Amino acid sequence: MALPIVFAVAALVVYLVLKVSNRTISPKIPGLPAVPGLPFVGSLFDIGSCHSRKAQEWAQTYGPVFQVRLGNRWIVFANTYDAIQELWIKQQSALISRPTLYTFHKVVSSSQGFTIGTSPWDESCKRRRKAAATALNRPAVESYMPIVDLESSASIRELLVDSQYGEKEINPAPYFHRFALNTSLTLNYGYRIKGNVDDAQLREIVDVERAVSNLRSTSNNWQDYVPALRLLSGRNQEAVEMRKRRDKYMIDLLNELQRRIKEGTDRPCITGNILKDPEAKLNEAEIRSICLTMVSAGLDTVPGNLVMGLGYLSTPQGQEIQKKCYDAIMQVYPNGEAWDACLREEKVPYVMALVKEVLRFWCVVPISLPRVNIKDVVYKGVTIPAGTTFFMVSLGN
Ligand code: HEM
Known part of the structure; x- marks a missing residue:
């Protein structure tokens, strides 16, 4: 075979291999702001090891909902309370499924199966x-x-x-x-x-x-x-x-x-x-x-919240909160019956507010559990096709 033909065939093969390996399993969504990335890896270098913090940074430029290419997937990130409510709550029946990821689903879980929160939606998941x-x-x-x-x-x-x-x-x-x-x-x-x-x-x-x-x-x-x-x-x-x-x-x-x-x-x-x-x-x-x-x-989840909450309560401001808690408890239960009573009832608003604040402030699952939509969803006029992966940034803004 003449040399030019060999080069042409080799170039074609290389082109096809690169094209196939640069494909994504979910398509880029027209009309949704997209973070620019590199071929093959997308934004993997840029996103680093803390997805939620980087997503908050990107939200300053790309708005509350945008798409990011991570290797072979385009992923939709939702960053604000309103955006999360629009997608996760108002369209909850569409976002009911979960993505499968190679390391967790194919290697770690091949014997015991998946947890409920990481199971794709089907009749079995519904029963569980x-x-x-x-x-x-x-x-x-x-x-x-x-x-x-x-x-x-x-x-x-x-x-x-x-x-x-x-x-x-x-x-x-x-x-x-x-x-x-x-x-x-x-x-x-x-x-x-x-x-x-x-x-x-x-x-x-x-x-x-x-x-x-x-x-x-x-x-x-x-x-x-x-x-x-x-x-x-x-x-x-x-x-x-x-x-x-x-x-x-x-x-x-x-x-x-x-x-x-x-x-x-x-x-x-x-x-x-x-x-x-x-x-x-x-x-x-x-x-x-x-x-x-x-x-x-x-x-x-629970130990992370307890450690962070306890850490805060041991600071000077936390000690003031401890005193307020103690006074609030003693007001409702002046005769030392609080320990047993709290197993049956929640009657001290200050303590209940503290618990909710600890859960809210130290977000132990900052990107929540990823979701996949089983039917198309529409966000502000943009159609996001079924099969797209969604990450919720639940750190707050
Ligand atoms: C501070 C404590 C906890 C936090 C912050 C937390 C957070 C979460 C989050 C973010 C999800 C994913 C929700 C979704 O995307 O739908 C989830 C799912 C789930 N959690 Fe927790 N969790 C906590 C404690 C627990 C405990 C103690 C249990 C059980 C004893 C539990 C059982 C579950 C179950 C069964 C699911 C899957 C629900 C489903 O897919 O329908 N969680 N949790």
Whole structure:
């Protein structure tokens, strides 16, 4: 073959390979402001490791709702309360699904399945959400107060003793890990970890769930957006290792519950109710998904809020707030009955406002859980086609 023809064919092949690898799985949306990016990677370099903060910066230039290319996806970011209400609330039935991402869905979750909040929408997801909603509605949560009482008392008592009544500096995070995990384990399996904050099972679950949370993160895994990186990435190995460690305790927890049910020594709990109900419409994989959700949901969120809230309360301004809280509590419960009463009723507006403010101010899920629309949605005259991924920037502005 003549040299010019060889060059022409080679150039054509290179062109086609580049064109195919530069394709996106969701299209660029006409009419929606777009952050400029590079071929193949889009804005991955620019967005860095804190998506929510960078998105807030971009919102100054591109407005409240814009699109960003991350590798092979165009993603819509919503940055303001009004924009989030317009998309997530007013068009909630369209934004009901979740995207699947390579590291979390294909590597980490290949054995135990997905949590409810990361499951794409289908009939199975509908059944699991219904089961979780029933177990976590207001009257149900009120009935869990003795569990919250036991776990908070245990953690506060140990914090006091281990810090020698405030004389010795200690890291409070493990105490809140145990609080969050034990609450979920009791609800889900009728079982709690009795050991202290160094308990081996507690440490294993906390460490693995922390690592899984990073593997699920929208910002830590470039291989989710650039498929070629899956061939090289050391993240695969870490994901496989975490999956194996997670399988071990998830299987142990379920086996242990099944053993207790067989012996008749089990305590009432969400999974036990499902396993014992002959009418239950959930299959084994769905039960595993509910268990996974319950083990990870609180552990990923509650300790972060408690640590940040407690940190603030220990500052000089926080100490003023503590005094106001104490006075407000004593006004409603002058005879020392507040500890028991707060398990049944919420009667101190200042304390309720403080709790909501802690949840609002220290946003522990700043990009929320990503969504996918199952039908077209319209935002300010722009049609966003079904199958688009949405990130909510919930840091506030
Ligand atoms: C400070 C504590 C918590 C925060 C900030 C938090 C935050 C969130 C967020 C942002 C979502 C995604 C919502 C969405 O996009 O629809 C979510 C989903 C979920 N959370 Fe939490 N969460 C917390 C505690 C918990 C606890 C303690 C449990 C269970 C014991 C729990 C169970 C769930 C479940 C089951 C879902 C999935 C709901 C669905 O997809 O329908 N969360 N949470």
